[in-house]
Amino acid sequence: MIEIIGRQGSHYTRMARLLAHELGVQYTLRPIYDLLSEDPAVFGGNPALKLPALRQDETVVWGSQNVCRALARSVPGGESRVFWAEDARTPLLMNAHEIMAHTMAVQVEVVFHEVVSKRPADTASRKRRASLVNCLVWLDANLDAVQSELPAARIRMFELGLFAVLEHFAFRNPMGLSAMPRLTGFMAAFGQRASAQATPYRVDTPPA
Numbered sequence: 001m002i003e004i005i006g007r008q009g010s011h012y013t014r015m016a017r018l019l020a021h022e023l024g025v026q027y028t029l030r031p032i033y034d035l036l037s038e039d040p041a042v043f044g045g046n047p048a049l050k051l052p053a054l055r056q057d058e059t060v061v062w063g064s065q066n067v068c069r070a071l072a073r074s075v076p077g078g079e080s081r082v083f084w085a086e087d088a089r090t091p092l093l094m095n096a097h098e099i100m101a102h103t104m105a106v107q108v109e110v111v112f113h114e115v116v117s118k119r120p121a122d123t124a125s126r127k128r129r130a131s132l133v134n135c136l137v138w139l140d141a142n143l144d145a146v147q148s149e150l151p152a153a154r155i156r157m158f159e160l161g162l163f164a165v166l167e168h169f170a171f172r173n174p175m176g177l178s179a180m181p182r183l184t185g186f187m188a189a190f191g192q193r194a195s196a197q198a199t200p201y202r203v204d205t206p207p208a
């Protein structure tokens with residue numbers, strides 16, 4: 001019995017859920033309603049107060065990378081069906097995984113500053129948004145070359161993370177992506193996958 005502790009509106013949770021669906025792993029989602037809680041118990045015991053986490057029997061792992069590993073290990077041959085960031089060997093693929101991971105991380109910071117806390121812009125927040133936009137521009141410019149180096153037969157973590165963060169913009173941090181045609185084209189194509197359609201972004205509403 002696998003339980004993903006996370007949120008339907010979280011791009012890190014989405015990445016893990018996409019992987020579960022791609023691998024055919026059965027799981028239940030235990031929603032975290034209070035993102036701002038300071039109680040580790042809310043986050044599956046994670047002292048970092050971050051989500052997602054995964055519980056399997058008595059074991060809990062924290063963080064999307066560990067969640068994805070645990071999902072892949074839960075099915076025979078699962079790990080080798082996946083192309084992980086650590087499998088990247090060329091500078092382009094190594095950089096692409098770094099930039100995709102950073103885009104996911106900086107999206108959280110931008111959303112926390114601008115959307116959750118509604119704080120006015122400051123030097124640090126302006127730099128974070130510039131960093132986010134720069135990464136998207138880089139990903140758009142390099143997407144074709146990156147995809148040509150990714151093995152077609154594997155489930156590519158780069159694509160799961162990229163799709164999760166790209167679709168997250170409309171849900172949580174609206175910004176125009178029309179100047180990035182390769183990213184929007186990728187999003188439209190990946191969005192046809194059963195895994196994408198099974199995991200749409202939603203607000204988790206606590207039971208009344």
Ligand SMILES: N[C@@H](CCC(=O)N[C@@H](CS)C(=O)NCC(=O)O)C(=O)O
Pocket residue numbers: 010011012013035049050051052062063064065105108
């Ligand atoms: N390194 C963590 C980062 C996860 C993360 O930033 N998750 C966001 C939600 S998408 C979160 O927990 N936000 C709450 C917070 O930052 O306080 C991972 O890979 O799982």
